[in-house]
Amino acid sequence: MGKNKIEGALPRHIGLIMDGNGRWAKKRLLPRSAGHAHGMDRMEGLLECAFDMGVSYVTVYALSTENLNRPQAELDGLYDLIRKHFIRAMCKICQKGVRLRVIGDVSLLPDDVQKILRAAEEETKGYEGKGLNVALCYGARAEIVRAANIAVENGEKLTEESLSSALYTGDVPDPDLIIRTGGEMRLSNFLLYQAAYAELYFSEKMFPDFSDADLKAAVAEFAGRTRRFGKTDEQCKEDNVQE
Numbered sequence: 001m002g003k004n005k006i007e008g009a010l011p012r013h014i015g016l017i018m019d020g021n022g023r024w025a026k027k028r029l030l031p032r033s034a035g036h037a038h039g040m041d042r043m044e045g046l047l048e049c050a051f052d053m054g055v056s057y058v059t060v061y062a063l064s065t066e067n068l069n070r071p072q073a074e075l076d077g078l079y080d081l082i083r084k085h086f087i088r089a090m091c092k093i094c095q096k097g098v099r100l101r102v103i104g105d106v107s108l109l110p111d112d113v114q115k116i117l118r119a120a121e122e123e124t125k126g127y128e129g130k131g132l133n134v135a136l137c138y139g140a141r142a143e144i145v146r147a148a149n150i151a152v153e154n155g156e157k158l159t160e161e162s163l164s165s166a167l168y169t170g171d172v173p174d175p176d177l178i179i180r181t182g183g184e185m186r187l188s189n190f191l192l193y194q195a196a197y198a199e200l201y202f203s204e205k206m207f208p209d210f211s212d213a214d215l216k217a218a219v220a221e222f223a224g225r226t227r228r229f230g231k232t233d234e235q236c237k238e239d240n241v242q243e
């Protein structure tokens, strides 16, 4: 922990919508793939920073179901990045005792990429208490439908508990804070069920420009917000005294 520790309420789980790689590259007259490469480097740095701050879980949105409609050349470039850099980036993070999980329909990825990801998951499956979820070929609506089918197939009545435990993130607390870079103010099919009470934070910065200091600023703003979960201010104050 040490130097990165921030005082005040820390989000236990951060969701990160890494948007703006393409525009970052375009502004510099670079190919979109260069934006994705810089984005991958920044992701590595931010993950290190988040876990050093004491955050327990991070879910990064790397590729949506809808992104699969992008030009094949762009997708191939992204798969190459996973092949060439992902493992190195993940090793560094996982040395901190972080369990890696890929969430989404991984079967839509090329076979060799699936193998790389599965191997990385296997390597870290013994770790508990800290987790990194990488959302790839992920869409929240598909996740919810999948979870509903799992719960029904298990003969369970559909309840909030049975549904939420059948989500990819079933054993992970809901995200407290969701950060989106790139200036858009939408969730784009990210963690729709789990985000029910997440604090949302939007940054104008394109993802490759989103610094560790920007992450700390988002966390500091989170610490200053009042989360009421439907209660009144007075009730919340009382709850705080009782804790």
Ligand code: IPE
Pocket (backbone or CB within 6 Å): 018, 019, 020, 021, 022, 023, 024, 062, 063, 064, 067, 182
């Ligand atoms: C986010 O950046 C990364 C992925 C969706 C893979 P974009 O590629 O969406 O970048 P912009 O939004 O076009 O700038």
Ligand code: IPE
Pocket (backbone or CB within 6 Å): 017, 018, 019, 020, 061, 062, 063, 064, 067, 184, 186, 188
């Ligand atoms: C959301 O970004 C998905 C990821 C960051 C992986 P998009 O760029 O795909 O979102 P839209 O299309 O602007 O909503």
Ligand code: MG
Pocket (backbone or CB within 6 Å): 019, 020, 021, 182
């Ligand atoms: Mg985008």
